[in-house]
Amino acid sequence: MKIKVSEIPEEGMDVDEKSVVMLDEHETEASVQLHVDKRGPQVLVQGTVAAAMTLTCSRCLNEFVQEVSMPVDLVYNPVEEMGEERGAIGEKELDMGFYREDEIDTDVIASEQLLLNVPIKVLCSEACKGICPRCGHDLNVEGCTCPADEGPSAKFDELKKYFKRNN
Ligand SMILES: [Zn+2]
Ligand SMILES: [Zn+2]
Numbered sequence: 139m140k141i142k143v144s145e146i147p148e149e150g151m152d153v154d155e156k157s158v159v160m161l162d163e164h165e166t167e168a169s170v171q172l173h174v175d176k177r178g179p180q181v182l183v184q185g186t187v188a189a190a191m192t193l194t195c196s197r198c199l200n201e202f203v204q205e206v207s208m209p210v211d212l213v214y215n216p217v218e219e220m221g222e223e224r225g226a227i228g229e230k231e232l233d234m235g236f237y238r239e240d241e242i243d244t245d246v247i248a249s250e251q252l253l254l255n256v257p258i259k260v261l262c263s264e265a266c267k268g269i270c271p272r273c274g275h276d277l278n279v280e281g282c283t284c285p286a287d288e289g290p291s292a293k294f295d296e297l298k299k300y301f302k303r304n305n
Contacts, residue, residue: 139153139155139243140242140243140244141153141174141242141244142240142241143181143216143240143241146174146175146181148176152173152174153171153172153173153174153185154171155169155170155244156169156170157169157244157245157248157249160249161252161256162192162194164191166191166252167189167190169188170185170247171187172184172210173185174242179215179216180213180214180215181242182212182213183210183211183247185210186208186210187207187208187210187252188205188206188208189205189248189252190203190204191205191206191256193257193260195260195262195266196258196260197267197268198262198267199269200262200276206252211233212234212235213235214234214235215235216237216238217236218238262278270282270284
């Protein structure tokens with residue numbers, strides 16, 4: 139939804155909508171609940187963006203869906219005033235954004251907030267067993283027949299000993 143900044147009423151306005159955003163090539167429906175307030179040329183946007191995001195487990199590489207809810211606390215300045223002296227509303231704790239041509243797009247806010255907050259390393263579950271480094275088998279589905287893992291980690295221990303000796 140696009141908000142005309144000049145049309146935000148004195149008392150502010152509430153946005154409560156579903157917004158479809160593209161996250162990592164997945165169409166994701168986000169529920170957007172925001173309160174939008176105007177302070178002079180600045181626009182304050184506060185609320186939450188929630189979505190069931192499709193994430194990829196960094197251990198087993200399976201996709202899974204996780205409910206996320208992001209608090210939103212943003213200050214938008216007109217892009218025309220970029221670089222000028224900034225206002226005085228405790229902006230240090232707040233994220234700054236810019237709007238142009240009298241317009242703020244809540245769909246963009248939703249996708250930005252969700253994308254910014256996607257953890258880089260996510261696990262489908264704390265107990266995820268991951269993939270066997272030898273045969274590539276998903277160990278959550280069933281165990282594989284590879285011998286107990288002594289290869290790479292044993293070598294790594296040797297290496298650690300080596301470095302200890304030489305330091
Ligand atoms: Zn996993
Ligand atoms: Zn294996």
